[in-house]
Amino acid sequence: MPEVLTFEMPRVETVVQGTGAVREIGAELDRRGLRRVFLVTGRSVGGSEAFAKLAADLGDRVAGTFSRIKAHNPVELIVELIGQARAAEADAFVAVGGGSPCDAAKLAAIGLCEGSGSVEDLARNYLEFEYPSTIRRRPLTGTPMPVFAVPTTLSAAEWDGFAGSVDESRDTKDLTVYLEATPRVVFLDPEFCAGTPRDLWATTGVRALDHAVETAYAKNAHPFTTALAEGALAILAEHLPRSVRDPHDHESALKCLQAAWMSIVGVHNVSLGLSHAIGHQLGAVGIPHGVTSCIMLPHVMRFLEPVTSAEQARMAQSLRRVQGDAEELSAADRLERILDELAVPRRVSEFGVGREKLNGVARAALGDIVVRESPRTVDETVIRELLEAVW
16 A cells, blocks of 8 residues: 655745736735835845846835845855844845845745844754754744745745755755745746846756756655656756747746746655755855756766666657657757757866865765655765766
8 A cells, every 4th residue: 555645735825927027026015914025135136227126116115135145155144134134124035036045035034033143043953864864853933934036047946945055164055944934925027037147047947957857756756746847847948948048038938937946846745866965065165056957967867877767768758859859869868968058067177176075075965865865875985976977
């Protein structure tokens, strides 16, 4: 008889999608009685005309703005964000940008409800994992402040309660995981995304491909999420190159945003895997979020192919239909064609990361919770060999 399992449905309440969707933020805030919002973003988005227009449209609802978010969220900045939002008596966050601003807002919402005021306080809520299956997590004592999300990349952080931060003193990326921190409302606006640098759009699009691949062949894969992941794979294969070539192709950009959503919507039930575990820790030593998937995913797929041949055969057929040829290529080879077309980075050494860092990355990756659903058993030696292949 099948084992009895619980499937946690996603916690996003509302998705507003289409050209001009960001103009509905004020109405959604008003509908929920939220009056003092704190804007969270990075320097590039925060300095844009589009962000200035968004802030102006929200008017006196804006209680404050934090525009110094950095990639992977150095934890000291999260402490600053919490302090400023607390002083402003904010009642909601609006995160604008890629995965880092969204994760920062989630972390700050958790920190505020837990009374956190220091790096040490935040560490109490990190998820602790010991390979292969030991998980420890401190229960929340309160309810996180609402988060609204306006994604400008395809990293898909807006769909879940996972949030990453980096402790640079340890070269380690830590995860904080609470479903309650999932953004309440997400605004998918392809016009607002047109200003995103195309290299960033491309690499985070590969991150969404990585979500789709890893959830489709995870040990705990589920028919609901697999169907969405396989659909996301085909949509991204068709529309990501188009939207990279033309930032004003709003139709393709919106399809990519929707596919990124599809790729990860059930992630609290079906884990990501080995590519993400390694990628998280490559991020901790300075490689951009989406780029880690460009580097790792094809190699991890080939490593896992002996135990995921059926799943990868379906992926290959789906990609073959999009790519429109009759060649008998593996899923990893077809993915490599997409990466070639996108001209994304493929080597760790391109980012100034020395070989001496690889042992630490391998050790930290084995302690990353998402590695637990890798369909093939791994250890530090296996991960180190994969890293050597991509260095």
